[in-house]
Amino acid sequence: MTAPATNPPKWNVGLVGYGEVGRILAEDLCRQDVKVMAFDVKLRGDEAGGPLRDHANHHDVRLTASHAELAAQSDLVVSAVTASQAVSVAEACAGTVKRGTWFLDFNSASPGAKQRAAALIDGGGGRYVEGAVMTSIPPYRIRVPLLLGGKDAGELAPLIGALGFNARVASEKLGVASAVKMCRSVMIKGLEAMLIESFTTARAYGVEDAVLASLKETFPGIDWEKQGAYFFQRVIEHGRRRSEEVREVAETVREIGLEPWSSQGTAERQAWMADLADLGLFGERGLEGFARSPDWRCEADRILVSIASKNKKTGK
Secondary structure (H helix, E strand, C coil), X not given: CCCCCCCCCCCEEEXXXXXXXXXXXXXXXXXXXXXXXXXXXXXXXXXXXXXHHHHHHHCCCEECCCHHHHHHHCCEEEECCCHHHHHHHHXXXXXXXXXXXXXXECCCCCHXXXXXXXXXXXXXXXXXXXXXXXXXHHHHHHHCEEEEECCCHHHHHXXXXXXXXXXXXXXXXXXXXXXXXXXXXXXXXXXXXXXXXXXXXXHHHCCHHXXXXXHHHHCCCCCHHHHHHHHHHHHHHHHXXXXXXXXXXXXXXXXXXXXXXXXXXXHHHHHHHHHHHHCCXXXXXXXXXXXXXXXXXXXXXXXXHHHHHHHHHHCC
């Protein structure tokens, strides 16, 4: 159940990570006249940092020079970085975080990683709460379903509810919320990887229509054309972040003593797609004037052309 709303707290909110998630949160918080500051390592570069600085200026978000500066001035820190950086961000903030400052960990990290991050923040005098984002953020924005975990989760839930977050407490035990998220991601991110592999291979053999018809018969509630387009585009746009998340998923599986064969394969496929996107195959950087297509067949064809070109060079 969503936490009941109270009067919005007069907080300085610090966002560590100013990617897609950070910018969406900044926009929605600034609309409520919440004071927002942000830090992202990409701000140190001109190419990637320029658009981020422009966005911050437009929305009156104050940028800081480091994690430490941000943590020292925030009443609520929201960490929304790539999964592999979750613990290192907590470590960077722990030394300067004000006593009693809330630290909401939005990152898709394993229960073990969340517990290590909590030890750092709580040890520095902050109040760590894990957050598990349960679906894609853009359609919901700040209202995305969010599970909270940890001993202080119940106290934080109504406070961030007043800021517009759609949060509910999963457990007072740290790691439960992230376990729910990670186990869900075994399926969701795995479906993305499997669909790309299945549809691209079907396209190569010219049997995509038959495959889609068979899937529709077996799962009539899913629009496979629409799902295919959505999965291809999400992985093209966010494959790097997703691959890091799935490596944390694999670690979650490994933490119980089970070998994460499926998750490891998913992480490799997501990273492979990210590599192709980095090369400009899907038009991300304008290679040959390509624009991204809402038709998954177009993207599958680009992958097949890339494979054929590579095979020609290697003599396969």
